[in-house]
Amino acid sequence: MLKRLLLTGAAGGLGRAIRPHLARFAETVRVSDIADLGAVAPHEEAVRCDLSDAAAVRDLVAGCDGIVHLGGISVEDKFSKIVGANIVGLYNLYEAARAEGQPRILFASSNHTIGFYRQDEHLDAAAPLRPDGLYGVSKCFGEALARMYFEKFGQETALVRIGSCMEKPTNYRMLSTWMSYEDFLALIGCIFRAPRLGCPVIWGVSDNDTRWWDNSAVSYLGWRPRDNAERFRAELEASLPRPAPDAPMALYQGGQFTQDPIFEEK
Numbered sequence: 001m002l003k004r005l006l007l008t009g010a011a012g013g014l015g016r017a018i019r020p021h022l023a024r025f026a027e028t029v030r031v032s033d034i035a036d037l038g039a040v041a042p043h044e045e046a047v048r049c050d051l052s053d054a055a056a057v058r059d060l061v062a063g064c065d066g067i068v069h070l071g072g073i074s075v076e077d078k079f080s081k082i083v084g085a086n087i088v089g090l091y092n093l094y095e096a097a098r099a100e101g102q103p104r105i106l107f108a109s110s111n112h113t114i115g116f117y118r119q120d121e122h123l124d125a126a127a128p129l130r131p132d133g134l135y136g137v138s139k140c141f142g143e144a145l146a147r148m149y150f151e152k153f154g155q156e157t158a159l160v161r162i163g164s165c166m167e168k169p170t171n172y173r174m175l176s177t178w179m180s181y182e183d184f185l186a187l188i189g190c191i192f193r194a195p196r197l198g199c200p201v202i203w204g205v206s207d208n209d210t211r212w213w214d215n216s217a218v219s220y221l222g223w224r225p226r227d228n229a230e231r232f233r234a235e236l237e238a239s240l241p242r243p244a245p246d247a248p249m250a251l252y253q254g255g256q257f258t259q260d261p262i263f264e265e266k
């Protein structure tokens with residue numbers, strides 16, 4: 001059991017979904033976001049914080065023995081927005097962790113680090129990066145930064161390349177990329193309980209029949225995802241036309257993100 005687990009990005013979609021369940025892993029949960037955090041439970045502490053503010057992030061991390069780092073820009077956006085939250089913000093988090101006893105970190109990386117692979121390719125953690133936009137590039141930076149802090153200082157991080165973590169798959173691609181909230185929570189438990197973590201890449205995906213990613217390199221963590229997106233196939237087929245075989249949604253692992261432009265600064 002952790003003493004104090006920090007959850008960044010607690011006001012976001014994924015943060016809101018897992019927040020009520022984190023008392024499983026820690027006596028106190030410090031929830032943080034730049035946005036309003038809503039009602040605070042008795043086992044929680046709420047801290048409004050902009051990840052690009054180094055001094056505030058140092059205070060945020062102080063006293064925590066684990067961090068689930070979800071905060072940041074989560075889709076393609078202007079470079080200036082991505083830089084503040086995902087580049088400067090990540091550096092601030094790792095410098096704070098270095099100064100505050102090196103709490104273990106779960107970094108929410110993304111499948112958009114490898115989005116330009118085709119959907120008929122199967123990947124393990126050794127596959128070279130193929131980001132599909134500036135957002136994906138920022139997650140590649142995050143993985144590289146975490147790896148450097150591991151090699152140089154022994155800071156442990158789980159680099160979780162999340163596929164699509166939401167209540168249920170909402171398109172055909174997500175039958176391959178979906179991860180259930182329960183499987184993610186089980187993964188969080190394995191990451192913080194492992195006697196030795198290191199700095200592994202972990203594919204954040206449920207046990208979907210049509211998944212593309214191989215987690216055998218991290219079997220030592222004991223994570224066995226239980227959900228399978230296949231149970232939603234009939235519902236999807238009844239409600240959504242299948243994309244054309246040459247559409248980006250059907251061709252690339254990153255789906256539509258491969259088609260995003262470089263957004264202009266204004």
Ligand code: NAI
Binds near residue numbers: 011072073074161165
């Ligand atoms: P989200 O966009 O709903 O939540 C992100 C949160 O970060 C927001 O509440 C936002 O206010 C906060 N944030 C943004 N900039 C900030 C800043 N400068 N300082 C402090 N907080 C800031 O995203 P979601 O879906 O909840 O994803 C959470 C994390 O997981 C993100 O890092 C995302 O990149 C990653 N991820 C999520 C996937 C998913 O399927 N939900 C898939 C792959 C990665």
Ligand code: 15L
Binds near residue numbers: 110162164165
């Ligand atoms: C992500 O990285 C995004 O944060 C999330 O909003 C989803 O779009 C997900 O990837 C996905 O690829 O489905």
